[in-house]
Amino acid sequence: xxxxxxxxxxxxxxxxxxxxxxxxxxxxxxxxxxxxxxxxxxxxxxxxxxxxxxxxxxxxxxxxxxxxxxxxxxxxxxxxxxxxxxxxxxxxxxxxxxxxxxxxxxxxxxx
Amino acid sequence: xxxxxxxxxxxxxxxxxxxxxxxxxxxxxxxxxxxxxxxxxxxxxxxxxxxxxxxxxxxxxxxxxxxxxxxxxxxxxxxxxxxxxxxxxxxxxxxxxxxxxxxxxxxxxxxxxxxxxx
Numbered sequence: 424x425x426x427x428x429x430x431x432x433x434x435x436x437x438x439x440x441x442x443x444x445x446x447x448x449x450x451x452x453x454x455x456x457x458x459x460x461x462x463x464x465x466x467x468x469x470x471x472x473x474x475x476x477x478x479x480x481x482x483x484x485x486x487x488x489x490x491x492x493x494x495x496x497x498x499x500x501x502x503x504x505x506x507x508x509x510x511x512x513x514x515x516x517x518x519x520x521x522x523x524x525x526x527x528x529x530x531x532x533x534x
Numbered sequence: 535x536x537x538x539x540x541x542x543x544x545x546x547x548x549x550x551x552x553x554x555x556x557x558x559x560x561x562x563x564x565x566x567x568x569x570x571x572x573x574x575x576x577x578x579x580x581x582x583x584x585x586x587x588x589x590x591x592x593x594x595x596x597x598x599x600x601x602x603x604x605x606x607x608x609x610x611x612x613x614x615x616x617x618x619x620x621x622x623x624x625x626x627x628x629x630x631x632x633x634x635x636x637x638x639x640x641x642x643x644x645x646x647x648x649x650x651x652x
Contacts, residue, residue, distance in 0.1 A: 425580040457636075459637065459638045459639075461639070468630060468642040468643060468644050469581075469639070469642055471639070471640060474636075474638045475636075475638075512580075512581060514581075514639070516637060520596075520597065521597055522583055522594070522595075522596045523571075523583040523637070525580055525581035525582070525583070526580070528580055528581075
């Protein structure tokens, strides 16, 4: 039921910058609903990384940043580190489905 | 910081009702700050929001599950629960409970694997 599309995987060498896109539609991101990003490290529960497109909870490094453009959102990781290897999910609200929706998920691999 | 912990049977037979509890610590479940939610993830698939409940008892459900899901609060035990009726193998998943504020799932439990099998 994922209506937010993400690339299945992205990879980069340590120190590089990678970006993850989250493509929605006029019933979710395009309708003005906030996008939030979660990181799930292996064997752990998801953790909020970015909320309301660009805000970081305390304790999240500023290497992580978010942005929005039209019906899409993006998560950027600069200065990629081995500890960033994880699954990343975007999340928003969809008026057509009348509920909260998650992205398809992206696995980040550090080469 | 709010902490959540799921509990319940790890194995449920087809057609029966799945019952899970989420015990909350670090804040009162009667707090007017949070919605208390359930989310699940089948193996190899994405995250799916099941529904949520507010301290008032008001609930919202994923329309795809609404007819089978029921979420309730027990303020005396500071926990909330999920019941999912008429389960099938498609309901096999890791189930998470989470606290939600302003649309963000702020704190999550560790998750519990529930397998539907005879």
